[in-house]
Amino acid sequence: MTEQREKRAPRNRTITLAEADCELYRSRLQRLSGPTTLEEVLDHTICQDLFEILDFLPPCSVDLIFADPPYNLSKSFNRYSFAQVPLLEYEQWLESWLGRLARVVKPTGSVYVCADWRSSTAVQSVLERLFTVRSRITWEREKGRGSRNNWKNCAEDIWFCTASDDYVFNVEDVKLKRRVIAPYTSLEGKPKDWHESSEGRFRLTYPSNIWTDVTVPFWSMRENTDHPTQKAEKLLARIVLASSREGDIVLDPFLGSGTTSVVAKKLKRHYIGIEIDELFCCLAEHRLSMAELDPGIQGYAGGVFWERNTLSDQRRHKPPTRQPETVQPTLLSGIPNGTRSSR
Ligand SMILES: C[S@@+](CC[C@H](N)C(=O)[O-])C[C@H]1O[C@@H](n2cnc3c(N)ncnc32)[C@H](O)[C@@H]1O
Numbered sequence: 001m002t003e004q005r006e007k008r009a010p011r012n013r014t015i016t017l018a019e020a021d022c023e024l025y026r027s028r029l030q031r032l033s034g035p036t037t038l039e040e041v042l043d044h045t046i047c048q049d050l051f052e053i054l055d056f057l058p059p060c061s062v063d064l065i066f067a068d069p070p071y072n073l074s075k076s077f078n079r080y081s082f083a084q085v086p087l088l089e090y091e092q093w094l095e096s097w098l099g100r101l102a103r104v105v106k107p108t109g110s111v112y113v114c115a116d117w118r119s120s121t122a123v124q125s126v127l128e129r130l131f132t133v134r135s136r137i138t139w140e141r142e143k144g145r146g147s148r149n150n151w152k153n154c155a156e157d158i159w160f161c162t163a164s165d166d167y168v169f170n171v172e173d174v175k176l177k178r179r180v181i182a183p184y185t186s187l188e189g190k191p192k193d194w195h196e197s198s199e200g201r202f203r204l205t206y207p208s209n210i211w212t213d214v215t216v217p218f219w220s221m222r223e224n225t226d227h228p229t230q231k232a233e234k235l236l237a238r239i240v241l242a243s244s245r246e247g248d249i250v251l252d253p254f255l256g257s258g259t260t261s262v263v264a265k266k267l268k269r270h271y272i273g274i275e276i277d278e279l280f281c282c283l284a285e286h287r288l289s290m291a292e293l294d295p296g297i298q299g300y301a302g303g304v305f306w307e308r309n310t311l312s313d314q315r316r317h318k319p320p321t322r323q324p325e326t327v328q329p330t331l332l333s334g335i336p337n338g339t340r341s342s343r
Contacts, residue, residue, distance in 0.1 A: 013219065015225045015290075025282035028045070029044075029282075032052075034056060036056050036058065044272065045273045045274075045284050045288075046272070054097060054101060057104045057251075060107065062109060063249050064110050064111075064112075064239075064240065065251045066260045068252070071119050072085065072116075072119040073116070075228070075229075076228070077256075078279055078280060087122055090122050091126060105163045106163065109167070110167055111127070111131055112159065112243070115156065117153070120136070120159075124136070127161050132161060132162050133160070134161060136159055139211045140155055140211065141155060160243075167243070171206065173241040174242045176305045177204055177305065177306050178204075180203050204304065207238065207305075213234075213307045214232050214234050214238075215232060215308070217233075222298070223287070232298075233297045233298060234297060240267050244264075245269075248270065253274045256275060257280055257287065262288055266291050
C-alpha cells in the first residue's frame with residue numbers, strides 16, 4: 001500500500017495516489033490535542049488513534065455513527081495490524097471505545113456496527129448494554145474463499161441500534177427497485193403494486209434486513225481503492241438515507257478509505273471521519289474531492305436502489321458529472337487485482 005504506483009491494466013480504475021497528492025491531502029487532515037467544538041471537526045478527516053481523541057469529541061453531537069472496526073482476525077491495515085484475541089477480550093476492546101462513543105450520540109441518534117459471524121455475538125452483547133438494538137442486517141458479501149469442509153463464508157452482519165425510541169427511519173428513501181418477473185394484474189387488468197416505464201416493469205419494495213444487492217468494490221469500479229476491507233458506497237448510502245436527514249452529522253470512528261464521509265457528502269450530510277493510518281486518510285480526502293466532481297453512487301440512481309445487473313437502466317438516471325475545478329483525481333490504470341480480502 002505504501003508504494004502506490006504499480007503498473008495495472010488499462011480498465012482498472014483503482015484509485016492510487018502520487019506523493020504530490022498525498023502532500024496536498026495531508027495538509028487537510030486534522031489532529032486533536034484537547035476537547036474540541038463541533039465546528040472544528042465538522043466535514044474533516046481526523047488522522048489519529050481513536051482512543052487518543054474519544055473524550056475530545058463534543059457530547060450529544062452526532063445523528064448517526066457507522067462503525068466498521070477491525071474484526072477479531074489477524075489482519076494488516078497498511079502500517080497497522082490487528083491480532084486475533086480470545087472473544088471475551090475482543091468484547092472488552094469493543095466496550096472500551098463504544099462505551100465512550102455512546103455519549104457523542106444525540107438522544108435521537110442511530111448507531112450501526114459491522115461484524116463477522118465470529119465476533120457478532122460480542123458486538124451484540126456490548127450494543128445491548130448501551131443502546132436499543134433494532135435489527136441485525138445480514139449483508140451477502142458474495143466474495144469469499146470456498147471451502148471443502150465448511151460453508152463458504154460470504155456474509156457479514158451490520159447491527160442497527162438507536163439511542164432511544166425517538167429516531168429517524170426514512171423507509172421511503174431506501175426502497176429497492178426490482179424488475180417484475182410475474183406481472184400480476186387486478187380483475188380490471190391494472191398492474192398490482194408494479195408500474196410500467198420505458199425501462200420495463202418494476203416494483204418498489206420495502207427493504208429487508210437481508211441485503212443481497214451490494215457487491216464488494218472491485219477493480220473496475222470508480223470508488224475502488226487498495227484498502228483491504230473497503231465497504232461499498234451503495235451499502236453506506238442505504239444506511240445514511242434511512243437513518244439521517246439532509247444536514248445531519250454522520251461520524252465514522254474507523255474511516256478506512258473514506259466511504260462513510262464520501263457518501264455523507266454526496267447525500268448532503270455533514271461528516272466526521274477518524275482513521276489512524278495517514279495513507280487511508282489521504283485516500284479519503286481524495287475521494288471527497290472526487291465527490292465534488294461526481295456525486296453519483298453506483299447502484300443508487302434516480303432516488304432508488306437498484307438490484308444487481310441493472311446498470312444500463314441506472315445510467316439513464318445518473319446525475320451529470322461536473323468538470324474538474326482544482327483537484328484532479330489521479331486514476332492510474334492497473335492490474336485487475338480482483339479479490340478484496342474476505343476478512
Ligand atoms: C475495517 S476498516 C474500515 C473500512 C472502511 N469502512 C472503508 O470503507 O474503507 C477499519 C479501519 O480502522 C482503522 N483503525 C484501526 N484501529 C484504529 C484506531 N485505534 N483508531 C483509528 N482508526 C483505526 C484501520 O486502519 C482501518 O482502516
